[in-house]
Amino acid sequence: xxxxxxxxxxxxxxxxxxxxxxxxxxxxxxxxxxxxxxxxxxxxxxxxxxxxxxxxxxxxxxxxxxxxxxxxxxxxxxxxxxxxxxxxxxxxxxxxxxxxxxxxxxxxxxxxxxxxxxxxxxxxxxxxxxxxxxxxxxxxxxxxxxxxxxxx
Numbered sequence: 001x002x003x004x005x006x007x008x009x010x011x012x013x014x015x016x017x018x019x020x021x022x023x024x025x026x027x028x029x030x031x032x033x034x035x036x037x038x039x040x041x042x043x044x045x046x047x048x049x050x051x052x053x054x055x056x057x058x059x060x061x062x063x064x065x066x067x068x069x070x071x072x073x074x075x076x077x078x079x080x081x082x083x084x085x086x087x088x089x090x091x092x093x094x095x096x097x098x099x100x101x102x103x104x105x106x107x108x109x110x111x112x113x114x115x116x117x118x119x120x121x122x123x124x125x126x127x128x129x130x131x132x133x134x135x136x137x138x139x140x141x142x143x144x145x146x147x148x149x150x151x152x
Contacts, residue, residue: 008119010101012085016111018049025081025119035074040064040082049086055079057128076128081119089115100127 013022024037088095095103107114
């Protein structure tokens with residue numbers, strides 16, 4: 001039976017050169033990954049914080065196509081969660097309780113910066129809808145071809 005608490009947690013680790021080394025995106029109650037806990041890590045690992053923040057969701061999904069819409073949704077969810085966390089880390093977002101990413105703890109140890117935070121599921125979903133990445137709002141759909149009508 002699925003649990004009622006859908007709160008998600010993220011942990012992002014950045015090295016001394018501001019490069020992403022690891023992230024884990026999990027469900028708070030059971031610790032299971034959202035999709036998988038490091039779904040797009042191979043695509044982000046080693047990129048600088050600025051490079052990750054510059055990624056545009058629609059371009060990201062075009063550059064990394066997947067078969068299923070659910071995979072696309074999860075890739076976007078992970079991207080937005082990581083970006084939102086890095087925005088808090090860099091001071092571009094407040095990280096308060098009403099933000100996508102609510103910072104819980106920031107640590108500095110052995111040249112690594114580690115941020116742990118709560119991710120608002122509803123706000124991430126709204127962000128995905130607004131970017132057109134989910135294809136639900138129609139922004140990402142091709143315009144229908146115009147019909148030519150000839151009257152005799």
